[in-house]
Amino acid sequence: MASTPFAGVLVPVLTPFTRSGAPDAGRFVAFCRWLLEQGADGLAIFGTTSEANSMAAGERMELLDRLVAAGIPPGKLMPGTGACSVTEAATLARHAVGHGVGGVLMLPPFYYKGMSDDGLYAFIADVIGRVGAAALKIYLYHIPPQTVLGLSLDLVGRLIKDFPDTVVGLKDSSGDWSNTAALIERFPGFAVFPGSEVFLLDGLRKGGVGCITATGNVNVPGIRKVYENWRTPQADALQAEITLARMTIQAYPMVPALKRIVAHFHDDPDWAAVRPPMVPLSAAQSAALLADLGKIGFTLGDKRREAAE
Amino acid sequence: MASTPFAGVLVPVLTPFTRSGAPDAGRFVAFCRWLLEQGADGLAIFGTTSEANSMAAGERMELLDRLVAAGIPPGKLMPGTGACSVTEAATLARHAVGHGVGGVLMLPPFYYKGMSDDGLYAFIADVIGRVGAAALKIYLYHIPPQTVLGLSLDLVGRLIKDFPDTVVGLKDSSGDWSNTAALIERFPGFAVFPGSEVFLLDGLRKGGVGCITATGNVNVPGIRKVYENWRTPQADALQAEITLARMTIQAYPMVPALKRIVAHFHDDPDWAAVRPPMVPLSAAQSAALLADLGKIGFTLGDKRREAAE
Numbered sequence: 021m022a023s024t025p026f027a028g029v030l031v032p033v034l035t036p037f038t039r040s041g042a043p044d045a046g047r048f049v050a051f052c053r054w055l056l057e058q059g060a061d062g063l064a065i066f067g068t069t070s071e072a073n074s075m076a077a078g079e080r081m082e083l084l085d086r087l088v089a090a091g092i093p094p095g096k097l098m099p100g101t102g103a104c105s106v107t108e109a110a111t112l113a114r115h116a117v118g119h120g121v122g123g124v125l126m127l128p129p130f131y132y133k134g135m136s137d138d139g140l141y142a143f144i145a146d147v148i149g150r151v152g153a154a155a156l157k158i159y160l161y162h163i164p165p166q167t168v169l170g171l172s173l174d175l176v177g178r179l180i181k182d183f184p185d186t187v188v189g190l191k192d193s194s195g196d197w198s199n200t201a202a203l204i205e206r207f208p209g210f211a212v213f214p215g216s217e218v219f220l221l222d223g224l225r226k227g228g229v230g231c232i233t234a235t236g237n238v239n240v241p242g243i244r245k246v247y248e249n250w251r252t253p254q255a256d257a258l259q260a261e262i263t264l265a266r267m268t269i270q271a272y273p274m275v276p277a278l279k280r281i282v283a284h285f286h287d288d289p290d291w292a293a294v295r296p297p298m299v300p301l302s303a304a305q306s307a308a309l310l311a312d313l314g315k316i317g318f319t320l321g322d323k324r325r326e327a328a329e
Numbered sequence: 330m331a332s333t334p335f336a337g338v339l340v341p342v343l344t345p346f347t348r349s350g351a352p353d354a355g356r357f358v359a360f361c362r363w364l365l366e367q368g369a370d371g372l373a374i375f376g377t378t379s380e381a382n383s384m385a386a387g388e389r390m391e392l393l394d395r396l397v398a399a400g401i402p403p404g405k406l407m408p409g410t411g412a413c414s415v416t417e418a419a420t421l422a423r424h425a426v427g428h429g430v431g432g433v434l435m436l437p438p439f440y441y442k443g444m445s446d447d448g449l450y451a452f453i454a455d456v457i458g459r460v461g462a463a464a465l466k467i468y469l470y471h472i473p474p475q476t477v478l479g480l481s482l483d484l485v486g487r488l489i490k491d492f493p494d495t496v497v498g499l500k501d502s503s504g505d506w507s508n509t510a511a512l513i514e515r516f517p518g519f520a521v522f523p524g525s526e527v528f529l530l531d532g533l534r535k536g537g538v539g540c541i542t543a544t545g546n547v548n549v550p551g552i553r554k555v556y557e558n559w560r561t562p563q564a565d566a567l568q569a570e571i572t573l574a575r576m577t578i579q580a581y582p583m584v585p586a587l588k589r590i591v592a593h594f595h596d597d598p599d600w601a602a603v604r605p606p607m608v609p610l611s612a613a614q615s616a617a618l619l620a621d622l623g624k625i626g627f628t629l630g631d632k633r634r635e636a637a638e
Contacts, residue, residue: 041415041455073413073440076386076420102440104382106350106605111385129606131382131411131439133475139606146350146605166442168477296415296455297438297448 028061031236066100110150123157163193337370340545375409419459
């Protein structure tokens with residue numbers, strides 16, 4: 021493999037929108053730069069937390085163009101290629117590979133339900149064929165809560181076997197630890213990322229390579245501490261701290277809550293905007309969320325770091 | 330309203346693909362023309378049966394361009410605008426309205442689950458605002474088996490109230506007769522189409538205006554007979570006949586089965602091709618399906634008509 025495989029704490033980056041509802045490239049670039057400064061090992065832009073499927077393919081490609089033009093290292097990027105058609109998924113993947121990204125995060129086609137493993141295999145194989153580039157590194161995206169259609173262990177095994185240099189990892193957002201553990205056990209050398217930091221320590225102990233987690237948008241340093249210290253006696257206490265932060269935030273609708281936190285700590289109210297079908301937190305929800313975070317002493321990573329310096 | 334509202338038997342048209350996997354505009358135009366000759370009251374192109382979400386937006390728009398250029402009357406067309414982003418849904422709807430279509434069939438955004446009525450309302454209102462054309466006539470598309478996210482009666486009522494000249498009807502593919510009946514009862518003058526001919530007669534008796542049904546691709550004349558004769562003593566027997574045909578076909582995966590039937594009766598094997606994540610019927614399934622249809626004396630509409638003449 022030419023590219024360095026991903027490992028560590030990856031962030032599915034929130035997408036800011038302007039007051040007129042367009043993706044805000046300026047804020048996006050600044051936020052991606054800040055996340056890398058915070059210690060993020062990679063940026064899984066255009067995932068579920070990014071409201072990527074609430075943007076047209078052209079809007080996503082333009083944001084990627086802007087990121088790369090602004091000097092964000094493409095090797096740190098793992099753009100999502102979420103699409104229901106092989107043509108659009110291939111267009112997004114080809115565009116990303118053209119920018120030299122470290123990999124792409126590939127959703128299965130998510131409109132039809134009850135599709136067979138053969139059909140899902142055909143979709144991914146077709147996209148690989150259409151892209152036709154050895155530089156393509158695919159991280160499969162297993163997220164049945166949204167797709168209502170999973171990637172079975174058999175299907176994953178078949179893809180690894182037939183495309184060993186292309187299908188190199190998986191993000192498991194099933195929330196089902198037994199599935200994550202089975203993936204790690206069954207496919208040694210395959211990069212498995214739990215989709216939540218709640219499973220970070222368990223994953224690392226089992227042979228996982230890190231996590232790709234929504235709350236990374238507001239807590240890279242805390243999550244990185246578990247990643248850096250997972251073999252030390254402090255590991256469980258550090259894990260308990262980030263699990264508590266996660267649980268506090270996910271008591272609210274996740275994406276609007278994260279955007280509200282960013283808006284608050286970055287003193288930038290417009291960051292709270294979401295695209296339909298999501299709705300922003302109400303004023304009461306926002307106040308309750310910030311109060312809950314205050315109770316556990318939560319601040320954004322950089323502020324915590326500044327306080328320690 | 331400037332345009333004539335739809336009523337009767339509408340067909341969500343199958344999309345043919347070439348051997349290289351591209352949408353086949355030539356076959357598509359010919360098939361649409363044949364369906365209208367068979368008596369279809371409208372063509373709901375780019376729906377679930379059309380594998381529309383397995384095509385990029387550009388592919389769908391090009392097919393619509395080709396249909397209109399070939400002389401298919403735009404007033405007979407109800408293109409689907411299925412998309413998860415307001416931007417793409419608006420692009421598709423604007424393009425369709427620009428061609429003077431009779432209406433569009435609008436899916437809710439289907440990636441995220443558990444979205445609120447407020448969020449779904451905001452999505453549809455945003456699309457209407459972005460299109461900004463009085464000629465836009467929206468038929469809502471309620472199909473929880475695929476979207477896993479429904480359009481509640483309250484949401485439908487709110488949309489009708491706020492956009493009375495735009496939100497004019499609904500296709501109910503829930504398969505839940507009580508929901509269809511409730512829609513008809515609660516919203517007089519709103520055009521409710523069951524998504525299956527199984528509910529055609531019940532729907533008409535209750536105040537529905539027809540049906541939009543996948544099996545219309547192979548049985549317009551049979552279904553039209555129920556529509557034309559629903560007040561006659563033959564109605565129940567005619568309904569039983571089309572219900573039997575439907576049940577026979579839907580014992581197989583619907584879209585591949587319908588394409589197999591078209592391939593067989595039109596003597597055109599390439600028609601059987603589907604796009605991933607769907608897979609064609611196996612040889613054994615194909616043989617069994619055709620045998621099952623033979624047992625009930627099923628033939629394509631035009632052949633039946635020829636035999637009667």
